Amino acid sequence: MRIILAVLVFALSVSNANANSAGPFYGSLGGGWRSSFESSNSRYTGPLFNSHGASSETADVAFGNSATFSASIGYFVTDRVAVELGLGRSDKFTTYGTVNDGGTPILSKVDLGKAVQWESELGVKYFFTPSDARIRPFIGIGIAGGEITGMPIDRGILPNSGIRITGLVFDTPYLFPFINAGATLALDKHWFAGVSVDVRQSRNFMAINTEPELHGKLNTADVVAMQVRPRIDIGYRF
Template identity: 30%
Template sequence: MKLKQAVTGIAVLASMTTAAHAQSAGSFFVSTGWFHLAPQSSSQPLRVTSIGGSPTDITEANTGASLGSADTIGVTAGYFVTDHIAAEFVIGYPPTFDLNGTGSLEQFGKLGQAKQWSPTLLFKYYFNAPTATFRPYLGIGVSRIWFTDEKITNGAFQSNVLHGPTSVTTDSSWEPVFNAGFTYAFNQHWFAGVSVSYLPLSTTAKLNTQAQTPVGTLNVQSQTKIKLNPIVTYVNIGYRF
């Protein structure tokens, strides 16, 4: 009987030790899941900064744009520095955002689109014990933001407002990220998680137009500052090593 109790005790201790290291210092984890990006967007009016090479400062009143929401798949990889602090790298397949007209431009609907890249480094503080099934956390980090494949897709907007073929470029920037969420452990390896992040993000879209005018084709440069401020939700499943 004593031998049986001893063996049972050793087995329980071993399982507790294994579980204790599931979310503790020195452990790695990966996850994959679905991102939903919901911009809280607004923009400044379109401002013409140059006509035919001559600087101008002409504001097109009652013009603006907003961004639609987007979804994409993402992956993360992280490391527990301590039992409660983890560093995590986050990246997703670049989602495509639609740019929609507002104000006098609302009649045109979708004006253009662009893909957003935003690899992110987060530092998270996990509450509860490393062996806990449910572990909420708070995080803060930084994201590098840039856009690709920016283009005007609305022919009527391009012809009637911009008056010619137009190319678009956008600024890149470093932005802070504020994050909160939780994980739920199914066992010592597998877990599911939900998180919400906020990025105070803005970018300046610069338009370069070959405008058709009564005196011929003139290069017209214009720009607008767009606030995205996306709220990003992430539902995922992960594995701890």
């Protein structure tokens, strides 16, 4: 795996004359893991996986596991409540497709190609201990959005089909909610480490480009999936 993540975080520190107002900025960089997952409710339309001529079938569309990388900047609006903006991306992962139509599909489990996921998110965290505590467990909620960039598979004709997949096109038109829970550990006055688990449901539309084209017909899938992502961070309070 070869990947370079370069993130530069700018933040301003503020002095506050009001003792009841807590407002330090902080920034963090993180890395984690997204395990492989299958769509919980996919509908596939098109002839590529269609062995019985139906126009729409229930399909399994799966994304392989991958490393994840993120950067975030946050602001404590009170001693225990923080607002956080984050950006992140995954390493390359493999996309698979199968069809469960009660018969024998043309292709069983098919490597459709590689993809990379980019995301941005806005969340709110509540910390259960005060700001001077060394260990600060928290729970958070938020919304996220993003896009997936697909790549063609690097191989020849798909088995039993005479067709080659030339590319994947993804569309992510929806924002999706997420929840997370974890804790931070103060290393000194400014530096801290964190660990957390993130749970989110995403929805993507995937179009499959083929060669030769299948008589102008579309091969599309509506992919709804639940993701669980552990993550560790290192951060700095300004």
